Amino acid sequence: MAFHAAVAKRERADMKFTPQELVDRYRTCDRWRTRYPECVIRFLTLHRPRHICDFGCGSGEMACRVGCLGYRITGLDVSSDLISVARERAVLEGVSENVKFMVADGANVNISDGTFDAMLAMSVVHHMPVGDAIDAIDRVLCPGGRVAFLEAVAYHKMLQWIRGHSLRMKDTSHDERQLSADEV
Numbered sequence: 524m525a526f527h528a529a530v531a532k533r534e535r536a537d538m539k540f541t542p543q544e545l546v547d548r549y550r551t552c553d554r555w556r557t558r559y560p561e562c563v564i565r566f567l568t569l570h571r572p573r574h575i576c577d578f579g580c581g582s583g584e585m586a587c588r589v590g591c592l593g594y595r596i597t598g599l600d601v602s603s604d605l606i607s608v609a610r611e612r613a614v615l616e617g618v619s620e621n622v623k624f625m626v627a628d629g630a631n632v633n634i635s636d637g638t639f640d641a642m643l644a645m646s647v648v649h650h651m652p653v654g655d656a657i658d659a660i661d662r663v664l665c666p667g668g669r670v671a672f673l674e675a676v677a678y679h680k681m682l683q684w685i686r687g688h689s690l691r692m693k694d695t696s697h698d699e700r701q702l703s704a705d706e707v
Contacts, residue, residue, distance in 0.1 A: 524602065524604070527601075527602035527604050527605055528602075528604045530581070530582070530602075530604075530605065531582065531602065531604035531605045531607065531608045532604075534581075534582035534584075534605070534608045535582075535608050535611065538582075538608070538611065538612055538615060540615055540616065541587070541588055541591060541616060545588070546588060546591045546592065548561045549561050549564045549565060549568075549588060549589070549591075549592055550565065550592065551565070552564075552565050553565070560585070560645070560673065563643070563645070563671045563673050564585070564588070564589060564592075564643075564671070566669075566671055567589075567641050567643055567669060567671040568589070568592060568594060568641070570641075570669065572594065572639075572640045572641035572668075572669070573595065573640055574595050574596070574597070574638065574639050574640060574641075575589060575594055575595065575596040575597070575639060575640075575641040575642070575643060576596070576597050576598075576599065576638070576639040576641070576642045576643065576663060576664075577589070577596055577597070577598040577599065577643045577645075578599055578629050578642055578643065578644040578647055578656075578659070578660060579599065579600055579601075579629055579644060579645070579646070579647025579648075580598030580599060580600045580605075580606075580609055580624065581600055581602075581605050581609070582605050582608040582609050582612060583598050583605075583606075583608065583609025583610070583612045583613060583622070583624060584612065585643060585645055586598040586609065586613075586622055586624070586643075587609070587612050587613055587615075587616045587618055587622055588616075589622075589643070590613065590616065590618030590621050590622035591616055591618055593621070594621065595621045595622075596621065596622050596623075597622075597623050597624070597625065597639070598622070598623070598624040598625070599624075599625050599627045599629055599632055600624070600625075600626065600627070601626070601627070601628050601629070602626070603626045606624045606625070606626045609624045610624050629647070629651065629655075629656065629659050630651055630652075630655040630656065630658070630659050631659075632659060632663065634663050635663075636662050636663065637663070637664065637665040637666065637668075638663050638665070639663055639664055639665065639668060640664070640665045640667075640668045640669070641664075641668055641669045641670070641671075642660050642663070642664050642668065642669070642670040642671070643670075643671050644656065644660065644670065644671070644672045644673070645671075645672075645673040645674075646673060646674060648672065648674055
């Protein structure tokens, strides 16, 4: 939790209002190679879901951006510090009516089966056993619901070499790991 508290402190200090042109990109983006988060959101919202879950929402940045598009969204994260930042962000963005946040362990979340008709899981599955994440998502997702995953895929040998030789400080938690090719 100390790692999450440090991330929350940085996120709170760097928090800014999302510019409208960025929100607009989430509606129309089709440039996968350069703007994949925007494309993931566009894919997730193509069928106008009624209630979206941001599974492992962290500081709520993506949940609030989806909220700026007019969607009802519930963000879940294990860190109370990050959820506090997420709630502040929702107020800053003016989306606190449609965007709610809960402190919850994704694998053991106390939410009724089939609550959500869309799920966003961005950079969270590699923090937990893949089977637990899939089971939890499957349980709270309604039949026919959609899931958008975005995970770092760094099992490629060249990417591993670059990460290993980078002078940049690694910003990882103790439970973070690279997904294997089989898990992907």
